[in-house]
Amino acid sequence: MGDIRxxxxxxxxxxxxxxxxxxxxxxGITVVGSAADGRSALHLVADTTPDVVIMxxxxxxxxxxxxxxxxTGRHPATRVVMLTMNDDDxxxxxxxxxxxxxxxxxxxxxxxxxxxxxxxxxxxxxFGASLAARVATYFASARPAGQRDAQSDAQSDAQSDVPPFxxxxxxxxxxxxxLASGASNDSIARATYVSDKTVRNTISSIYAKLHxxxxxxxxxxxxxAGFGKG
Numbered sequence: 001m002g003d004i005r006x007x008x009x010x011x012x013x014x015x016x017x018x019x020x021x022x023x024x025x026x027x028g029i030t031v032v033g034s035a036a037d038g039r040s041a042l043h044l045v046a047d048t049t050p051d052v053v054i055m056x057x058x059x060x061x062x063x064x065x066x067x068x069x070x071x072t073g074r075h076p077a078t079r080v081v082m083l084t085m086n087d088d089d090x091x092x093x094x095x096x097x098x099x100x101x102x103x104x105x106x107x108x109x110x111x112x113x114x115x116x117x118x119x120x121x122x123x124x125x126x127f128g129a130s131l132a133a134r135v136a137t138y139f140a141s142a143r144p145a146g147q148r149d150a151q152s153d154a155q156s157d158a159q160s161d162v163p164p165f166x167x168x169x170x171x172x173x174x175x176x177x178x179l180a181s182g183a184s185n186d187s188i189a190r191a192t193y194v195s196d197k198t199v200r201n202t203i204s205s206i207y208a209k210l211h212x213x214x215x216x217x218x219x220x221x222x223x224x225a226g227f228g229k230g
Contacts, residue, residue, distance in 0.1 A: 099214015
């Protein structure tokens with residue numbers, strides 16, 4: 001396997017250049033570019049097709065949440081890890097809904113950043129220690145008020161023997177269940193005896209059928225429908 005290709009996006013030059021230097025010095029990682037705002041990041045991602053984008057949130061032109069939504073929608077194979085000062089629940093969950101695969105606070109150690117990049121590239125999700133419990137609680141039980149009707153509808157469907165997400169194939173249901181349980185792409189490939197490429201293609205199809213903006217959004221919808229609890 002080749003190096004993990006990374007793009008760094010941050011409007012503060014000192015932070016951006018520091019991350020480029022840090023990541024560029026690590027074995028197994030190649031920094032293929034950096035950008036100072038969200039709009040420039042979209043062009044850079046299109047040109048370089050990185051495996052992982054390290055994304056700030058508060059930036060000019062286009063903020064990191066919207067940039068993440070565009071990146072994960074247009075380039076489903078590219079994973080986004082947020083690196084920001086914002087630690088409020090609303091912002092963290094907005095990033096997850098936009099498709100972010102990880103969320104770290106600025107000030108995280110080099111090892112934590114490296115582990116997040118590697119985990120995201122492998123198809124996993126990672127959050128800083130101070131955020132992980134909150135995100136886990138959200139996935140397990142917390143539901144935005146506007147989604148409770150959807151949960152009730154899903155339960156009603158189950159009671160009437162109509163399975164949730166009827167457009168999904170049996171294989172897509174199997175993959176979605178593993179996805180909702182927190183499995184990485186590598187783990188899903190091993191569990192289903194298919195290639196990583198097949199897993200990525202299947203997940204992309206699931207996103208389209210669920211109208212999900214990314215991995216986090218798909219997991220939320222799947223767990224609301226009862227997936228990932230086996």
